[in-house]
Amino acid sequence: MSNVYACMWCFFLVVLNPVSLALDATNSSGAAGFSLPLVPYYRTTAGVLEELLPEGDAEGGVNITSIRPKMIPYSGGIYSVRVGIGSGGTQHFYKLALDLVRPLTWMQCKPCVPEKRQDGSVFNTAASPHYHHIASTDPRCMAPYTRAGQGRCTFDVKFQYGDSRARGVLGSDDFVFDGSGPGSPISSVNGLVFGCAHNTHDFYNHDLWAGVMSLNRHPTSFIRQLSARGLAAPRFSYCLASRQHRDRRGFLRFGADIPDQSHARSTPLLHGDLAQGGGMYYVGVVGVSLGGRRLTAITPVMFELNRRSLRGGCIIDVGTSLTLMATAPYHVLVAELIAHMRSRGVQHAIFSPGQKHCFRGKWESIHRHLPSVTLHFQFHPESVALFIRPELLFVAMTGERTDYVCLAIVPYAERTIIGAGQMLDTRFTFDLQQNRLFFAPEQCHLDTSAVS
Known part of the structure; x- marks a missing residue:
């Protein structure tokens, strides 16, 4: 998307x-x-x-229209x-x-x-x-x-x-x-x-x-x-x-302009049949970890492509700026995230409409508890996974009397889409001949030129 x-x-x-x-x-x-x-x-x-x-009040009477400058440069x-x-x-x-x-x-x-x-x-x-x-x-x-x-x-x-x-x-x-x-x-x-x-x-x-x-x-x-x-x-x-x-x-x-990727991990690009996959870049996600802990309630079937309706599956798309997650695994992830933060004394806040999930309190007590998310791919050992650091997962702001940090992954009924916001500082190489996606952490600013 x-x-x-x-x-x-x-x-x-x-x-x-x-x-x-x-x-x-x-x-x-x-x-x-x-x-x-x-x-x-x-x-x-x-x-x-x-x-x-969206404009309105958060649970607990917090008005989001009072937001001030960002704390995490999303x-x-x-x-x-x-x-x-x-x-x-x-x-x-x-x-x-x-x-x-x-x-x-x-x-x-x-x-x-x-x-x-x-x-x-x-x-x-x-x-x-x-x-x-x-x-x-x-x-x-x-x-x-x-x-x-x-x-x-x-x-x-x-x-x-x-x-x-x-x-x-x-x-x-x-x-x-x-x-x-x-x-x-x-x-x-x-x-x-x-x-x-x-x-x-x-x-x-x-x-x-x-x-x-x-x-x-x-x-x-x-x-x-x-x-x-x-x-x-x-x-x-x-x-x-x-x-x-x-x-x-x-x-x-x-x-030939692509740098050497011999050190990169890889996973198959699935559903290459145009009638089934529409030419999109599907990858086989089988699980999710939060803060390094595998979430057993998230199962591979939650990321499977329905070949009749063509709904489901997980695709990579640099044209999508945020990661969207299928509703079933998203709800599990959010529940575990809330439990993770509450166990560390951080309050949960829901903003309506849309049920957006945020956390409130002093910035110093929030940011050190923010967890990473890891996407695990099929057919491979645990080492082949995409690690997403906390800085790419949350948006922070300040209110009149408290600070807020909100999850920057949103639910989507159609499928899971790994978006550009969660791809930073990782090189992605799409090999259409081998039908494989290669990826490896990289300091991406080193492969740039100055804007004149």
């Missing part, structure tokens, strides 16, 4: 330099590697709390890349938010109803000499796309929340990646397939993003199209630095 579509929180824009590209770098198999700078939007703590703590954000699309006079650079869920890179195209404000003009296919519609008879016009009238191939992308969606037609045009300084190469890829959206509903782009870049496993995703042409091995990687390093830019790396 990408919070591009449903996130209503406030963000800070970090303005980054243009894209740095090195398509001439090759690995031993001859496949190229290149990197795109990541452009993050960081939520303010007030923005996070607006979602976690770092969850939404990440985009900057690419040029089009040919001739209509070629412009656009910011596309990353999406690991849906199968298609798409953007607003004229005419688009409603036409959302974005960074740059809306793409005009009529003014791009190399733009071509994908015909309904084209072999790429297959599910989930639809053959329509006038020989067009159409798409209808549904977002994760409510009735949000984008509709339009499939086309192809040139994608351009510009260098980061004098003498840097300018490289382009001709005829990449993408979606031209002529209608959107509840597309929350914060007046910035023109659309999304798909890194899904479907053949029409950006990574699959590049690898099919031999421009990059079918692998991509990112390492998200915390907001304290917002004067630095990280990278989305492809193919």
Whole structure:
């Protein structure tokens, strides 16, 4: 799920330099590697709390509208890349938010109803000499796309929340990646397939993003199209630095540009069948630990994918800024968290509506008791697990007379989604050829460049 579509929180824009590209770098198999700078939007703590703590009173008469500056600099954000699309006079650079869920890179195209404000003009296919519609008879016009009238191939992308969606037609045009300084190469890829959206509903782009870049496993995703042409091995990687390093830019790396991962742990990427998994990156979670203690009430069945309804399972998505957890394991986790904190003398507070779980008291007595969460993966010994430190799990604030710390994991009926906010300082590498996810702790700010 990408919070591009449903996130209503406030963000800070970090303005980054243009894209740095090195398509001439090759690995031993001859496949190229290149990197795109990541452009993050960081939520303010007030923005996070607006979602976690809807306006109203907490249990015990505490008014959340009296919140003051943050105490933990929560770092969850939404990440985009900057690419040029089009040919001739209509070629412009656009910011596309990353999406690991849906199968298609798409953007607003004229005419688009409603036409959302974005960074740059809306793409005009009529003014791009190399733009071509994908015909309904084209072999790429297959599910989930639809053959329509006038020989067009159409798409209808549904977002994760409510009735949000984008509709339009499939086309192809040139994608351009510009260098980061004098003498840097300018490289382009001709005829990449993408979606031209002529209608959107509840597309929350914060007046910035023109659309999304798909890194899904479907053949029409950006990574699959590049690898099919031999421009990059079918692998991509990112390492998200915390907001304290917002004067630095990280990278989305492809193919040979990915650092050595021989030291990393790995787990299989499941449900590669597009009919079953939709091209999303499923991992097999079998258990959860809180503060180093395995929660036996959370069982593997709570994270299983229902192959009929396609609900359930656990996916990885850098386009989702917070981790969402299926309701059954979430309620167990919250109950154990409350017991853990109460046993240490920390009071629990529920904010309504939404039943958001927080803890109140003096900051000095709260923060030292905050536990970690560990996600355990299947088919592996206990050592193969994703450790999430407390700083990435809680949002803190001060009130008039007391302090509050709130859990930054929320329940979600559809499935479990490991989001960007809980991925910081860990490198994730998605290997589509081996169907494995590699991950390892890393000081991600060391794989960045300065924002000029």
